[in-house]
Amino acid sequence: MSTEFGVWVAALMTIGLFSFLYKDNPFFKVCEAVFIGSSTGYWAVVYFFDNLQKKLWEGIFPPDGAVGDAWLWGGAILGILMLCRLSNKIGWIARWPVSFIVGATAGLYMINYFVSSAMMQVASTMQSLVVTNGGGIDWQATIGSVVVAVAVVSGLIYFFFSKEHTGAFGGVAKVGIWFLMITFGASFGYTVMSRMSLLIGRMDYLFGDWLGMIR
Amino acid sequence: MVSTANQGDRRCATNLIRLLLVTFAVLLTFLHNRALADNSAVDTSSVVSASITPLAPPTSLVVSDHVYDNAERLDLVWVPSIDDKLIASKLIEYRVYRITDSGDGQRIAVLPAGANSFSDENVESGHQYSYYITSVGADSEFPSISSEPIEPEREWLNYHLISLLLICMIIGVAITYFIETARRGKKLFIRRIAGLEAIDDAVGRATEMGRPILFIPGIQDMDDVGTVAGVTILGRVCRVVAEFDTKISVPTSRSLVMTAARETIKTAYQTAGRPDKYSDDMSNYITDEQFGYVAAVNGIMVREKPATCFYMGTFYAESLLLAETGNSVGAIQIAGTSNPMQIPFFVVACDFTLIGEELFAASAYLSSEPKQLGSLKGQDLGKAIALTAITIGVIAATGSSAWHIGWMQDILNALESIFLTR
Amino acid sequence: MRREIPLIITTIAGLVFAISYFIPHMPFGEAETIFGDWVTIVQAFAIWLGVLNLLRVTGEKIHRKRPGWTYAAIVIVTMVGTIAIGIYEGFAGMNATPPSSYRDAGTTFDWIFQYLYDPLSSTMFAMLAFYISSAAYRAFRARNLEATMLLIAAFFMMGGRVPLLDQLISPFTDTLVFSKLSSWIMNFPVAGGQRAIAIGIALGIMSSSLRVILGIERSHIGGGE
């Protein structure tokens, strides 16, 4: 069993949150409050030093006395305008920095996302359906590339809204929904794996780090 | 990149310029060397001891900025050393040295004998670079004259992205065009969406059973497109609800969403001719906190036992918790979300699920709002381009690799040069 | 004015980032760098806005003695405590020789991270494991063809990614059939399906970004036509 004070605190906090699974209770609520408080505080400190202090303040006033970057003032002003949201009277002014962020994100995403997730994906789908190796046909790879091509095309057709899903078009769309379901099924399986990993991590902490029952 | 002819022209022109520059430089160096020789000035050979064979350094080194790039490349050309011979050459290799901002020379490349050009792709704008090249023999190294310092430039157009720009423009223009068309009142066709008929049945069922309907518009704020689509669908649901006179409850996790929901419900009741039946209690704000909101909604479900639950909007981990509770109280559940990670949970726990973009299509279909309809149409055009390109590309790739058909390879190359932006 | 200025800001910020992809030349490349700096700074301010907001909301709760105000008090105490400790230790470490970080092992702030923040946030998400299990038992039904296909794919994935199904057939064969099958599903049908989804999403993002930049979409500044 651990003799470290911190490990005990951590273990009790873990149990406190898990107690909600049985029933809502004051112990859970205390742990939840500590969680909200400590996490908000943690993030605030990280942003304070790594950004506001290190980048903004020392960027404008370099510690070695060099000339600072005057452009950073723009960011500082936008940031301060952001804080105006706290006031009901001049809260509307916070729309300026918000517009800036929304616009910048839109601009960056519009092209970058399009390049990586559309153009590059279209380009890399243009593969030969028949894959040969040496003299003969590599059947495994051939089936694979046929499957990829069919999945992409039929999936896109399913999400095509300008034409009714009838006839051959409807048939392809049907294949599309099957591939989409396989895709979702796989991500479902992976999600289970992820969540279970988290639980295993916690259990390992309780039985290993705290109680010392696992070596 | 977009047309090979164009590129050829350009290359031709640059080569011509380069040739002129080189000729000019050769002349200059010649004169310069003559001058040096006349003054019998100290040159590099004096450093070299008599025991090693002297080698002539390369001459006429010209460094030029690479065109149409983001200041990331400088091109070097030179005339090889006269000792660089095909047979029995004493010259083994050339070494390229770079001086950054008048610092010390740094070796950046070693090239085999016979080389007369090099591209340094490791430069930055805002720095001055000059270069010298050495002839290297078995036991000696002789430097050329350093080139003039040059700074790589950021050009006006990143030329190899021109096809990307074109495609972006086509889709962008199409979207704005369709939005405008829809605004002018032209009807744009959108296909029927499977889950939508289920809405009427589900509302009818709640009426028969005399139990309420629960509508969850996601946990995001009104700036999220998913939430907007959810609230739009709420309008349609409410029109049926008003006709059947069923009870509806819309708990929200953002106060702005509550305001929007109330407006929507009110309008729906007015449209259905039942403004008297509307009350503000139909939509309530609960809390911004994710799990707090879920706990409250689950409480509502267990107490009121709704006959039908709608989940339309943007959902995260709560999708699972909501759908499971709804299932356990025996509700018919209809969901729609664009978050691919949460779709699986809705598909297996709900009776009907609008998958991904179907949510937006449903919302555009129901509201016929120009903004939504136009975007959807523009995106469809994008998909049509992608589909065509993939189909032609796959056929061409198959033809060229399996049956070695030459022109198919050309088509494939052309398509790849358009879509591969690297 | 309250509406026009934000619209202009949105458009300029968006255009700079979109155009500089194609035109890295002055002034776009430079503007992109400067705007990028600004974004990071505004985001840091947004975090502090959240802190101040939380202080205000919980403070009001305590002041009015609303239900659960004691828990609100715990929130404030832990938050202010964490911030005070972190900032004190950060500045102390800055002036020390050799300089150290508030994040280094052995600081009180690191203690808070290791024994409060870490276990609490991990546990919060670990709870989902329980909910998934109970949903698997009570809600996940093969109620139609689509759901059935989804569940089957999920089955192979759960059983194939860990050596589970392969262990079951190990008396008969040594080849890891299910592990290979799950890898195949991921690399071909799933990669294809995800690609179709990704292309769709990319187009969607493009059109909504375009609407934002052109000022057609205005919900972020309070909506309305």
Next chain:
Amino acid sequence: MMGHYIALSLLAVLGLGMIFIFYLTVKGRTIERRFVFLYIVFTVSLPLFVKMKPPIQVSPEVQQVVETITSLSPGAKVLISCDFDPPSAPELQPMLVAFTKYALKHDLKLIFMGLWPLGPSQANRGLRLALADTIIAAKNLTYGVDYVNLGFQSGNEFVIQAMGGSFKSMFPQDDRRIPYDSIPLLNGVVNYRQIDLVMNFSAGKPGTIEWIQNAVDRYQVKLSAGNTAVQAPQVYPYLRAGQVRGLMGGMSGAAEFELALNEKGKASSFILSQMFSHLAVMLFVIVGNVAWLMTRKKK
């Protein structure tokens, strides 16, 4: 062998429990969710006590990561972006630790950073574990020369983007507040061009996909990645397109990675729990559906 028997008897106990649940469910008495929770606690924790070498095989996508890493020559500079926080640590931390150990043993130069505020803390924890390794401790590595932690910077994908121009603009000082220019390891490192590989450990957004969009496709960076299981399926199309070189998905990916690099760690010892928990979920789905079909037929 002993472990095998314990595992089998465990399986038997849990199996009996499942049969009992099945019996009750079919009888129409859906058991309360608290019992399901309890059952999961047992399935997850009991295997933790069993020491058994899991029969895993390295999958091609993990193999690709290993090949990318092993192809680096000593002195190569690797940028490691830790884009995750404690909740995802059970999946990603083993990958980070295994990688760090391997890299330090093979004299790679490591530059850590984080796009998530808590990423650098995770990096420090991983480093602490790796530096405690006897072989690595014997090398007497120095901070700033062999490895460095740049810390966190806010701005998500904008940071990746800006680093394409210069690292220093985003990280004027490292985590210990030493100015960028006075760190020997970073001497000559201007931007991605001086980096031989970017390793990304990602639990969401910003993460691998943002690195692909803003660094790989724009600045031709070489990228390998470890992802949480939730995130991994979304990365597969990019894996096929060659935009990312290799992918480790979730805890099983981590276990395979540990196996391939021969750096046994946490993931390998967790994999049995993972197996049992998956089995439980699969059985729950079957039990629930069978009972559902039977009651539906009756109606």
